Amino acid sequence: MKSKLTFLACTLLIAAPGLLSQDGHLQAPKSIAAGNGFSIQTSGSGKATLYIVGPNQVLKREVELGQPVPFASGTLHNAGHYLVILKTDGSVDKRELDVTAASNASELTFLARPSRLPVGLHDGITGAVYVFDAYKNLITVPASVSFELTNPAGAAQTRVVQTHNGAAFTAMDSTQQQGADKFTARLGDVTNTRIVGQVPGDPCGIKMSAKPSGQQIQLVTEPLRDCSGNAVPDGTIVTFTETYDGAETTVDVPLKRGIAQVDMPVHHGALLTAASGVVLGNQIRWEGQ
């Protein structure tokens, strides 16, 4: 009998701390959308500390076991994998929680390249879109993005591309008409627009005329156009060369109001030429008209 009493007393002494401590448990949702409110249910009695640890964010709350712990909208807004920990004096309970991007797109990041290119280039313009929610989380659920390239005359090219892992990509042709085109990406009500400058190509040809101008020869080009009929922009260099008796005179003249014009010295029998980049113009033999 004495030995039985001694065994019971020892058992109670050993078990006493466990009987005095609180044992808490929690129940958390497996997944929530970024920014949504949610609640974590706890069980047990007494006080405990709740931790939520995730990407760029750690929350700590002192909680009463047995009560639900509410979290307001916007508390967890970074998408990613979170760990929920409930710690009492004598126990630790853990759950995993995934925060996914919100389903509604709020922002399109639009990369359009290049910002300037010659007219008539096949697949010359590329656009890539990344779809984000209001909290800048990449939305990886497939969605249809519409790309639209509109030239100044209003003509549009349209492509609809499904996003894959949050991104969509397209390529479009530059048009035959120079000007600033609007390149727009659209998903639902969300749009983003870039400007793509379409510029004339090389001059299709250079036609030059010459006439006396006082003691000099005046050389003038006709308005320069590319092979699509677009005016070559002002500032483009036209090189005039006059060759005579083994000597040369050259002038690099920028286009002004579509034409290049220069006065050069008179040399009878001189050969007059014009060029712009790799494009050569006509030649004139000056015989003193």
Next chain:
Amino acid sequence: MNKGGLLAVFLMAATIALVVAGTLWPIPSALAYAGNQHLLQSSSTPEEAVGNLGEAIRERAFEKAYSSLANKAQFTEPQFEHDLGGYYPSLLTYATLDHFDVRPLRSSASDADVQLKLYWSTVVGIATVNRNVHVVKNGAEWQVVWPIEKQPVVPPQVIPVNYLRWDVIYRGAGDDWGTQDVEAPHVRIVDMHPVQRADGVFILGELLNEDVVPAYVSVSATLLAKDQSTIATGSSFDKISHLLLPKQVTPFLIRFPDRSLSGVGSIRMTPFSTLISASADPVIEIDDEHLSPAPDASLSGQLINQSGQTVNVAHVLGTFYDKSGNVVWVADRYVDTALLPQTPVPFNIHIPEDLARKISTQRTIVASYSEVGAL
């Protein structure tokens, strides 16, 4: 006192004596380097007179140089200074005279002609100026008659200029990361030839701005061995016109001293371009370009600034082609005087003798810099 002590006292006394002697009777070269007096004092020969003048210019003692001239009544000292350094800001304005050569051309009992070759140290290297001076005997001394060059005068006037100007707005801090920046200008190497010469390998070529906007350009080249390992890398530095307006072409030359083409398997060319704010003005006519054959092979001509703005520094780049149209050489020259509107300024670019006979045609361009900003 022991022998060591005696030696120490003797050395100290000798040092003091030498210092006193050097101070009281310095040698002329020491004086010249101290900037006190000329190395050459007397002007008992025409060469000495011109040498003294050159030394005074080197020391920037313009008052002394001016007072030594025989014809100083014909111009003022500021005019003499401007004649040396330019009336308008130019390469010579901030240059110092590195050294000079004196070479007699003709001499008689009463007068002589002497060539004074001035080597100015400028920011782009040595600029050589030749002045043939007349020297006259005045009593026992010879005096230089300075050949002052009258500066062309541009009459006061208003020249309307309405050439295009490009300004660039880059993406700002407030733009989102997807906002595209302004596209760099599209440039293309349209010609490239490696050339082996005695002093190394040279990469010659031409670069075209095929875009519709101005470009700041440079070209670098990497010599690769047959196993694709890098031998050397170099860039065109100032042997190129760094500003290219739309459809403009510049030559470039890249030097690889002490390298041999025999060890080169391939060459990797890397053109670089970026947008730059620029103006289509000034327009410079390159007139009367002549190729002179060897000996003293050169390309000469004159520059005429057709705009109303003074060009302070002009950099002339010549591209030389053989009969097949291949680039065989690229050479350049900085013009050391400012280009005034409508005022011709001559230039001369030296061509290596061995290449001169291969050259059939040439193309010349001018890069210009004005005080209001690089163009």
